[in-house]
Amino acid sequence: MALRADWLPALTAFESAAxxxxxxxxAEELHLTASAVSHHVRKLESRLGVALFQRHARGVxxxxxxxxxxxxxxxxxxDVEGVLRSLGGARDEQDRVRITTLHSLTYxxxxxxxxxxxRAHPHIRLSVDTEIALTRFDDGxxxxxxxxxxxHWPGLTSHLLMDEGLFPVASPAYVDLPNLHTPADIARQPLIADHARQGWHDWFRAANVHGAKFEERFTFSDTTDAMxxxxxxxxxSLARSRIATPYLERxxxxxxxGPILTARWSYYAVYPSHRRLRPAAQALLDWLLDIARG
Structure with a gap:
């Protein structure tokens, strides 16, 4: 028996009722009346020549x-619903951009x-990964x-976004703040550091504080935790200018x-050299470069 297109409404109604x-x-699920569902089921039973439901006082x-x-x-x-969802999902994925970055810079x-x-790209959806480990740019x-x-990273194209500088900061309520007049005074304080390769040793050298014994009492893997x-x-804390800005503004x-030490490292937007960026990802890259220049 061939399955004709006019069987589909009846089969859909029957499947939901079952x-x-x-x-x-x-009927509520299909936005029909109960009598319409019943009609579809009876039509299906008539065509098949068998009873599909037993009807009794409490229901079926x-x-x-x-x-x-x-x-x-x-x-x-x-199966059909799954295929439809995947086809729609493939279309939706064209508007999703996956970006991996640092938690501190994200925040x-x-x-x-x-x-x-x-506001400029309301159709684009973002997935942001801030895991500490460097993410591989494999397929998917x-x-x-x-x-x-x-x-410079093997296999990646990179675009300079922005440089940064290093300088010391403290809370305006820090108990010893009135006594901090020179970089040498800072060296006598409990210091806060992160895991970056450039840190307090470099800053004190730039500030001409030589031979001072200082204590990095707190060390954090994430710069926002240090802030x-x-x-x-x-x-x-030794602040990184791009990370410290909102804390200073608030x-x-x-x-x-003390001086602002120009950092050896900068922030770069990167992507696989062998892969052409999809339009949504290109839009995000263009925006990143534009706001970084601003």
Whole structure:
């Protein structure tokens, strides 16, 4: 028996009624009336020449033939729905951009600026990965990355986004703040550091503080944690200009005496050299370069 197109409404109504064991609930799901569902089921029973439901005062229940058809119809419709979802998902994926970056830069620099990108590109969806380990740009991996480093990574094309500088900061409520007049005074404080390769040794050298014994009492893997430690008065932190800006603007931290040391490393937007960026990813890259220049 060939399955004609006009069987599909009846099969859809039957499959829903079989799942719910209730015509009224099936009607609600399909936005039909209960009588319309009942009509579809009776039409199907008439064409097949078998009873699909046993009807009784408390509702309906499937016959053996009804159970057999319900299993087949449910499986077939689920397969069709899955294919439709995947086809729609493939189209949606064209508008999704996966970006891997640093948590500190995401929190303090990227997130405050993203609303302007989404206003210009409301159809683009973003997935942001801030895992500490460097993400591999394999198939199915991120489209773009923002990395902090020298600017050269094998297999990646890189675009300079911005440089940064290093300088000491502390909470305006820090207990010893009135006594911090020179870089040498800072060396006597409990210091807060992160895991970056350039740190307090480099800054004191740039500040002409030589031979001083200083204590890095707190060390954090993430720069925002180092900033927050300073906000809470735990000591003096060596700030990175791009990360510290919102803390300074909100008055949570103040810059202390001493030079701004130009960092050896900068921030770069990167992506696989062998792969052409999709339009959505290219739009994000163009935006990143534009706001970084601004």
């Amino acid at each position: 799942r719910h064991q209730n015509f009224a609930h099936a 229940s499937l016959t053996a033939e009804g159970r057999q058809l319900a299993d087949a119809a449910g499986s077939a419709l689920a 303090t620099w990227l997130l405050p600026r993203l609303p302007s990108f989404l 991996g991120p489209d773009l990355g923002i990395r902090h480093g020298p600017g 927050n430690a300073a906000v809470h008065g735990l000591g003096v 008055g949570q931290l103040v810059r202390l005496p």
